[in-house]
Amino acid sequence: MALLHDGDGPIRRGDISGGNREARTRSTSTPVLGDKKSQWAILLPITSRSSPGNDGPSIWERLEDNAQRLVESVPLDRRNFTTVYVAIDQRDPVLDSDAARKRIRELLTGLKVDICAPLPPAYQGAICWIWAMLASRAVDNDAEFFVLLGDDVYMHEEKSSLGWQDEVETCFRNISAETGLPFGCGCVAIQDEAYQTFPTFPVMHRLHLDVFKGELFPPEFRNQHGDPFLYEIYRRWGASRYTKSAKLTNTVGGAAQPRYNKAGSQLDTRQDKWRGEVLSRAIESLADWLDRGDPEVAAAARVPCLDVVIPTYRCDESALRVLTSLRSERPVALHTTLVVDRPDAVNLDAIRRLASQEHNRTVRVCVLEENSGASWARNVGLWQSFGDHVILLDDDVIPEKGLLDAYLGALEREPGAAAYVGVTELPVPTTLVQQAMAACNICYFYGVARHQRHPPWGVTANICVPARLNPVSFDRRFPKTGGGEDVDFCIRSQQHFGKCVAVPGARVLHPYWDRPLQQVSGWADGDVLCLESLPLSTFRTTPNWVELALLSIFFQRPDLAILSVLIEVFMLMPRFFDSAAPREFLGRRLLVSLIAVFPPMLQDARRLCSKIRRMRFTHLCLHFDWMNKTGNHSTERQLTILSRTLAFCLSAAALDSEGSVRITTLICLFLFCFVWCINQADLRIIPQILKVPRPLNLDLDLGDAKVPFVVFAFQRTGSNLLCNLLGQNKQIAMHYEIFNDKAIYSHDGICNAQDEIGKRDSSPADYLRDALSITERARSEGGGKPKAVGFKVFPEHICRSTKSRELFEELLADTRVRKIILHRRNRLAVCVSALRASVTGQYIKKKLDYVRVHIEPEGLQGFIDNYDCYYSYIRERLAGQGGDNGCWMQITYEELIEDHQGTAGKIYKFLGVTPFEPRSGHAGQSQRQTNGDMSSAISNFEELRHAFSGTDRETDFYDI
Numbered sequence: 014m015a016l017l018h019d020g021d022g023p024i025r026r027g028d029i030s031g032g033n034r035e036a037r038t039r040s041t042s043t044p045v046l047g048d049k050k051s052q053w054a055i056l057l058p059i060t061s062r063s064s065p066g067n068d069g070p071s072i073w074e075r076l077e078d079n080a081q082r083l084v085e086s087v088p089l090d091r092r093n094f095t096t097v098y099v100a101i102d103q104r105d106p107v108l109d110s111d112a113a114r115k116r117i118r119e120l121l122t123g124l125k126v127d128i129c130a131p132l133p134p135a136y137q138g139a140i141c142w143i144w145a146m147l148a149s150r151a152v153d154n155d156a157e158f159f160v161l162l163g164d165d166v167y168m169h170e171e172k173s174s175l176g177w178q179d180e181v182e183t184c185f186r187n188i189s190a191e192t193g194l195p196f197g198c199g200c201v202a203i204q205d206e207a208y209q210t211f212p213t214f215p216v217m218h219r220l221h222l223d224v225f226k227g228e229l230f231p232p233e234f235r236n237q238h239g240d241p242f243l244y245e246i247y248r249r250w251g252a253s254r255y256t257k258s259a260k261l262t263n264t265v266g267g268a269a270q271p272r273y274n275k276a277g278s279q280l281d282t283r284q285d286k287w288r289g290e291v292l293s294r295a296i297e298s299l300a301d302w303l304d305r306g307d308p309e310v311a312a313a314a315r316v317p318c319l320d321v322v323i324p325t326y327r328c329d330e331s332a333l334r335v336l337t338s339l340r341s342e343r344p345v346a347l348h349t350t351l352v353v354d355r356p357d358a359v360n361l362d363a364i365r366r367l368a369s370q371e372h373n374r375t376v377r378v379c380v381l382e383e384n385s386g387a388s389w390a391r392n393v394g395l396w397q398s399f400g401d402h403v404i405l406l407d408d409d410v411i412p413e414k415g416l417l418d419a420y421l422g423a424l425e426r427e428p429g430a431a432a433y434v435g436v437t438e439l440p441v442p443t444t445l446v447q448q449a450m451a452a453c454n455i456c457y458f459y460g461v462a463r464h465q466r467h468p469p470w471g472v473t474a475n476i477c478v479p480a481r482l483n484p485v486s487f488d489r490r491f492p493k494t495g496g497g498e499d500v501d502f503c504i505r506s507q508q509h510f511g512k513c514v515a516v517p518g519a520r521v522l523h524p525y526w527d528r529p530l531q532q533v534s535g536w537a538d539g540d541v542l543c544l545e546s547l548p549l550s551t552f553r554t555t556p557n558w559v560e561l562a563l564l565s566i567f568f569q570r571p572d573l574a575i576l577s578v579l580i581e582v583f584m585l586m587p588r589f590f591d592s593a594a595p596r597e598f599l600g601r602r603l604l605v606s607l608i609a610v611f612p613p614m615l616q617d618a619r620r621l622c623s624k625i626r627r628m629r630f631t632h633l634c635l636h637f638d639w640m641n642k643t644g645n646h647s648t649e650r651q652l653t654i655l656s657r658t659l660a661f662c663l664s665a666a667a668l669d670s671e672g673s674v675r676i677t678t679l680i681c682l683f684l685f686c687f688v689w690c691i692n693q694a695d696l697r698i699i700p701q702i703l704k705v706p707r708p709l710n711l712d713l714d715l716g717d718a719k720v721p722f723v724v725f726a727f728q729r730t731g732s733n734l735l736c737n738l739l740g741q742n743k744q745i746a747m748h749y750e751i752f753n754d755k756a757i758y759s760h761d762g763i764c765n766a767q768d769e770i771g772k773r774d775s776s777p778a779d780y781l782r783d784a785l786s787i788t789e790r791a792r793s794e795g796g797g798k799p800k801a802v803g804f805k806v807f808p809e810h811i812c813r814s815t816k817s818r819e820l821f822e823e824l825l826a827d828t829r830v831r832k833i834i835l836h837r838r839n840r841l842a843v844c845v846s847a848l849r850a851s852v853t854g855q856y857i858k859k860k861l862d863y864v865r866v867h868i869e870p871e872g873l874q875g876f877i878d879n880y881d882c883y884y885s886y887i888r889e890r891l892a893g894q895g896g897d898n899g900c901w902m903q904i905t906y907e908e909l910i911e912d913h914q915g916t917a918g919k920i921y922k923f924l925g926v927t928p929f930e931p932r933s934g935h936a937g938q939s940q941r942q943t944n945g946d947m948s949s950a951i952s953n954f955e956e957l958r959h960a961f962s963g964t965d966r967e968t969d970f971y972d973i
Contacts, residue, residue, distance in 0.1 A: 051182060060102050187254075230243075320400035406521065725805075755770075
């Protein structure tokens with residue numbers, strides 16, 4: 014317990030409450046209508062300090078009015094079961110006297126009144142401490158429910174037949190019935206007319222103090238944030254509610270100016286203290302308590318808490334109504350904050366009316382005092398977000414159905430990411446300028462989630478980021494209209510969290526801007542600020558066209574400045590022509606490609622102006638790496654600008670030279686331009702040319718087999734079936750897992766002798782030579798000398814040791830070896846089959862339909878990543894070895910099942926052996942171990958299906 018001081022010595026908080034704490038451990042069974050009335054406590058701190066007016070009569074007038082309303086709000090049959098616990102500051106100039114206490118009792122006539130001893134100075138203004146003390150006192154006196162009120166609050170007359178206490182108890186019964194949680198496990202807030210979508214005055218059950226060991230709040234809370242803190246704890250289990258008919262009004266404070274100076278800056282929402290670390294501890298404490306009771310019920314009741322923040326300057330009511338009405342197929346506690354960055358909007362009252370509240374859905378409208386810009390508006394929304402993640406949306410986007418579900422699935426599949434990047438689509442371009450913007454791909458990052466699994470950053474028009482635990486906020490240095498702040502935010506967030514994750518299923522439609530060229534060029538003002546905020550993501554190049562033009566003007570050569578512009582236009586047009594309105598006629602395509610050079614050139618010019626205006630001369634020739642050190646972006650840009658600088662130098666030399674020198678220069682310039690036009694990709698072919706493939710190792714001994722081959726597969730993709738099909742052909746000697754870590758599975762038997770395994774592992778290349786050689790057994794079984802000898806490989810075989818890795822790298826690069834890539838399209842089926850086999854230890858023949866497995870979404874995503882990474886590795890190593898007469902082919906498990914004879918025929922042809930019709934039902938043929946569907950095989954099938962909805966693996970749950 015925290016120690017408080019009054020000048021005479023420390024007083025332990027809670028010691029002045031008195032009472033018997035043993036009474037707290039009581040039954041929390043759900044009461045039914047007709048039971049004995051519950052004991053209620055109204056916690057009522059009263060003070061004359063910081064009250065409206067400085068004289069006693071005005072204070073008593075307010076107290077008299079509020080007390081009368083409070084008494085009248087309690088039905089007659091409940092008054093004997095309702096106690097008002099009053100706390101008064103010590104030495105309060107108006108209220109700390111026997112006469113004042115007597116008058117307070119008279120004002121509350123009809124209700125039981127318990128006035129505690131005067132509070133020491135440490136409690137002055139500490140409303141959370143006072144509530145905590147009164148709650149402890151009330152529960153010690155057998156109170157079941159207690160409501161946190163203030164002396165500036167009055168209750169409204171009930172419009173329904175139920176009183177506010179009956180409605181609150183009904184809410185608690187509904188919470189218990191709907192969630193299965195113990196009765197009393199929840200928080201019910203009485204609607205505040207002054208702040209209707211904020212839980213200002215919650216009602217709690219005594220169970221809360223049982224869960225948190227006698228504490229209403231953690232010691233960090235003094236005089237603010239206590240009410241939303243309680244509400245947010247139980248929101249994670251869908252156990253936070255508002256009353257529908259019961260209402261009150263906070264006449265002073267609330268959303269307006271408070272009556273006291275808020276203390277405890279360490280709990281400022283901007284610094285993410287109480288809604289971060291403190292709230293997390295409380296949520297974990299409640300989760301642990303519930304798990305000790307019934308973990309299955311607790312897990313079933315838990316819902317994800319997701320917030321949506323929409324900053325708006327346009328204040329388009331119809332568009333905002335759509336954005337504040339997002340729905341999800343899955344249970345989710347959704348809180349939407351609409352931040353109005355235009356306080357003088359003519360329709361501000363209509364925007365305010367968008368605020369609403371219903372179970373697990375809240376829409377709050379926050380109006381800024383002045384136009385502060387996109388960055389600050391998003392920060393305000395983030396600081397008011399108490400969910401675990403928040404979706405940032407622009408106010409002019411149109412969300413597609415399934416947006417929330419796509420983000421929820423990504424949060425389950427890949428938790429811990431710095432940002433979840435959705436797809437922001439632009440309409441089909443119709444005007445010349447729109448087609449030009451599409452051709453130059455200047456809005457690439459709007460759809461980056463379609464192209465990169467882990468994009469370096471995402472636009473804030475549609476992105477999901479960590480909320481209450483995120484220490485990063487948007488930097489206000491960036492332009493009000495946007496530009497660069499999203500890059501800065503995402504990259505800095507990756508210093509605290511994982512990578513950014515693409516969520517292609519989360520899609521919104523973003524309209525084109527009224528003045529698109531002005532909009533995209535304006536982004537450049539923010540881009541240059543990233544050079545300062547993120548210096549590790551920058552690189553230097555030779556001068557670009559605008560810097561060359563500036564130098565030319567500085568040296569009084571306007572002709573060279575014009576030349577620099579013309580060269581940039583000439584070198585950009587071929588790059589943009591291919592994607593410039595491909596369905597239009599040639600003339601329009603040329604015009605579109607010409608206009609397409611303006612957006613990037615305008616940005617270059619705007620960046621240079623910004624650098625000069627801000628006197629950042631050291632930033633000349635300095636560029637930002639938009640890919641944040643991933644891929645070859647910086648290298649490609651350096652080569653691109655270098656090549657353009659070279660073209661400028663050749664052109665300038667030709668312009669200033671004469672005779673043979675000019676002719677030579679022009680020839681070089683012509684050849685350069687010819688190669689450039691053919692490439693049409695900013696010389697991106699150069700990195701590919703410089704990428705030298707692994708050389709063929711002719712010293713690798715492949716034995717005496719005429720056609721050595723390897724089957725590269727993943728476990729549970731049908732490799733046994735394939736090997737059995739191939740083994741039926743007399744011209745093929747088919748090994749199995751000859752590089753298995755526990756045994757050697759060859760075509761003529763199984764060897765698990767440790768000395769043989771050790772010999773294989775000590776020299777894998779020598780063992781491979783022997784395995785690919787034709788033994789006497791192979792001759793006798795094959796009726797002579799088999800033409801093809803092969804074996805199958807799993808990822809774990811390749812990675813067993815450095816020697817194994819080196820051997821398979823050489824095999825993959827060796828064109829003498831035929832490679833068969835076997836994979837299964839349904840990754841979910843592979844994972845389930847692998848788990849079933851691993852659990853039972855049965856990898857062949859045994860039926861496993863009776864085995865049910867549980868797979869976490871994150872675990873399945875990790876499995877899929879490993880699966881895809883393995884096949885990407887294989888295909889990358891085989892690049893350039895394909896074609897009609899190539900040395901590798903690819904087949905699928907599905908092809909083997911649907912047409913094993915036809916598939917076998919293709920493989921026989923590929924291996925150059927005589928076609929042979931494999932016999933179904935052959936004694937050695939592998940049999941399927943499962944025939945059921947995935948829904949019966951996976952205990953949490955629906956959870957997984959929701960998590961992967963909208964992804965490229967969604968079909969796995971339907972295509973078995």
